Amino acid sequence: MALHNWWLFVVAVFLLSATPGPNMLHVLSRSVELGYRRSVAAMAGCLTALLCLLAASVAGLSTLLHAMPGLFTILRYAGAAYLLYLGYRAWRAPVEVAAAVEGTHGLSAPHVPARTVFRTGFTISISNPKAILFAAAFLPQFIDAGRPQLPQFAILVATFAVIEGLWYNIYALGGRSIAASLTRAPVKRLFNRLTGTVFAGFGLALLANR
Template sequence: MHLELWLAFVATTFFISGTPGPNMLLMLSHGTRYGWQPTLSTMAGALTGLALLFTLSAFGLAAILAASAKLFLLLKLVGAAYLIYLGIQCWRAGDALDEPNIRGDSAWARYRLGLTVALSNPKAILFAAAFLPQFVDPRLAQGPQWALLLLTFFVIEAGWQVAYAAGGTRLAAWLHRPGRIRSFNRFCGTAFFAVGGMLALARR
């Protein structure tokens, strides 16, 4: 792969991954609730979910979603409903940072939640199919290029997830004053509502 093309991919992916979305909001929330180290299991689940989505994209599901408006609509509405459900749970958490309803009371539960949130966005499949191929030079060997792009993507994605979780950990100390935890939970809930709403309204 040409160095200039790879650097363009790095710059673009850096900003795309850093944009607050379902995965990053979850890392911020869990970083605040449990600390950044316990949130590593949440990150592992989210990265597993992205890997599964990219694998499905490689096997042609992206083309199916692009061709089938009904299937894409169904999947995105299910994903949006799940994100809105998480928003409701955050609102219901009130003044608790470790509300059991958030289902993060074990490493396995956090892993499952990260996996589910990552899988809830069908647009990630289309992202893998429409974005990544733009940086593949058809004149060169395909395998090494894809391997480099995917490795780069996951390194950047994991770096941002750690940053969001660490930011949440730092935020936790500030939250231990009356009313701040409730405000934070409602902020996270509203953010999940917003992302879920945008996903529901988004076109293919």
């Protein structure tokens, strides 16, 4: 893989990762709800799912999708349904006691097991059809077929993980800043409903795309 191809990949992934999507919104909302430190499990879940998809790309994900064109449609509907479910859950989330991050006005974040936080992040990420397309169609474009492919995949996947993780942390830190403003129930309710609306919007957009 030529150096200029790697730089093109870096720029493309940096811009793609920066764009708000289900993963970034989930990390942001988890940071608001649980605090930055505990949102790390959500980041880990999202990133682990993406790395699984990239590993599947190495194993021939694009070939599988071409051989079974209906599979992507099934995944698209499943991903959209899950995003709509998250939107409904965020819209209906209770706000009697405001959630806060560590060190904010003495309030404590609700107890959610780390494995649950990880699992939700993983499910959101693994069911995102755009992430599947990224792994199956976008990543292979930067592979030089005339050179050993496995080292190239390793470099690209490692590069992706670093950039994606960087943006997760940026969004999570933003969530920690937002949390200080959400100590009153009406403001918290508004945030929950905005978050729910955006999640539902992502789900409807997936259903509308062909």
